[in-house]
Amino acid sequence: MESQQTALPKLYIGIDIHKRSWKVHCSTDLFSGKSFSMPPDPEQLLNYVLKHFPGFEVSTAYEAGCCGYYAHRCFVSYGWESLVVNPADIHRKGKERHTKTDRIDAQLISRELRDGRLESIAIPEREREQLRSLFRRRNDLVKDFRRVKSYIKMQLLYFGIKVPEEFDNDHWSHKFRTWLDDMVFTYPTAKATLQSRMRFFRFVDQELRDVSTQLRRYCKVHYKKDYMLLRSIPGIGGIVACGILCELGDLRRFNSVKHLAGYVGLAPGVYQSGDNYRVMGMTPRAHRLIRSYFVEAAWQAIRADPVMQAYYRKHLGKDTKKIIIKVARKLLSRTLAVIKTETPYVIGVIE
Template identity: 25%
Template sequence: MVYVGVDLHKHTISLCVVNRERSVLERKRLHCCEEHRIVEFLKLLRKQQRGIQVVVEATASYEWFVKLVEPIAQKVILAHPKKLRVIAESTRKSDKLDAQVLAEFLALDMIPEAYRPTPRQREHRTLVRHRQRVQKGITSIKNTLRRILSHYNSDIKSLFTQEGLTYLREVALCQADRFVVDQLCLQLTHQQELLRAVDRELSAFAKAGSEQETANRELLRSIPGVGRVTSDVVVSELGDMQRFANARKVAAYAGLAPGQRESAGKRKDLHIEKCGSRLLRATLVEAAWQLVKRSPRWRDIFERLRARTGQKKKAIVAIARRLLTVMYALLKRREPFRPFAVA
């Protein structure tokens, strides 16, 4: 058995092969478009060495490579880039050295593994993240329209209702601003059509899901302020909740756990780590605001946190973290939300 470390880039890959004693046996550099050469090299290596294990960092473009080598290797491991700091912090960094370090850690069975989403979860994430991009486009257009009208002291609260859009077409603007506003209105209509289309696609995707996935959505929606969009984000970004050992680990995965620094017996809590999905964190914060508005008990907790920290933002992030732990508990125990149960 030999161990193959792979430093994967957009156009090229560097491979380093080591044995159990971590002696370098071979190095290879290939282009990503040469898939047949990659397969031939690994098949020959497997034949010569009676088995191979492969490790590659979980970068944005790893999936095609993993699918390519899975039928060849005895084991394919995704390395967690952030946890494998020895590469990130190296002063002598190169593709060859990165591949070698990966191979050596694999030989020592010390690779910090990254989670690999299932094919369905990847599809779900694709749709959910596309919806977010479309929604951000709509928000950007609306903000631009309001900014233009504010120059004329003509912005109104109901601008994007049917009556408001009629008002927008009739408000007196200079020729350049009128041209821009008309263009933005066309873009807004198009973006709203895209949003309706992706919502239909997400609805059809949800109907094709398993019974457990459907039940997970229903459990999440039992929480006040958690609707279809929030449940879609949580289900797609977190996947199977059973893979988390406890609520602390799911909060850390979402980047909502505060960092800590300890020295000489003294511990200091730092800001939240902000690792993982930004979309998940932002969605949980929005859901936290809704929960605070709808639930007197959660509002009371928020007010106490705000008084203690002196900041609304810190308080609502703490509520978002608690909300996530409640979601975790609901999905673990298979129980709906109880209004007076607060983690």
């Protein structure tokens, strides 16, 4: 009796992606395979697979990084299974932790893919991915804005110029800006330095306002329902709501608050060995930008919502930083509940 092939042979491709080249390792369920370098072109990898592995069921994986999801979308369009994985999820044995090359990385990804130990990160749709780029541009501008303000204050301090008490705060009013413009130095070079920094300050200030307006307007139009639900929560303003929509995507994809808290990084790290048990503080694996936004929003929430304020006061006497993390976790739980139930939050209602 003739035997018939009832299942397609499987090909597992691990790729270490870089800007100028890819290191690729191909293996199957029967042999460990081979490694090679190639230009960063998904089309060339397709031609290689069609030539050397025709009729194989193909699975690919590569680490998330600066090259984005273009390669992933190409692989999916070829009918392949494609995973984009967090580098921390790739298991390394003891020796492998101390030896790192592109070839070894590709082999590890291929091995983990073949053994079924890899899970893909959430891949955003193109619209949300490009909206995310605008949100991150705003955060770049915030950093530039803080930096140029520090440079200006540094110059005043260096030359021994004391800022009037009415202007000595984080808010730079028009009067303070005029005071800086009218400042007189002994020599024109110092004045030219300050004028240059003030021009850059005004440019960044205007860019930050324009980008923030564009971001809020887009979210209001295209994600109006979720945006308004988030805005109903005390402490979550327009920019924080945009950040949640851009970086976390649709919160309905999270199964529980525990799942969401682990993703954001508002979950404790725990160490236990026998009778030795201790909490290690917040987990280092986090979405650091959104975590910082929730912590800042928590400070606003305890001022605007009596329920949050009571929760904060209940823990008074403990470390203030630990208390605000508890409030941020509660705010995160509230955010998920509002989105999943699609019910706006009502201030003062005890949960």
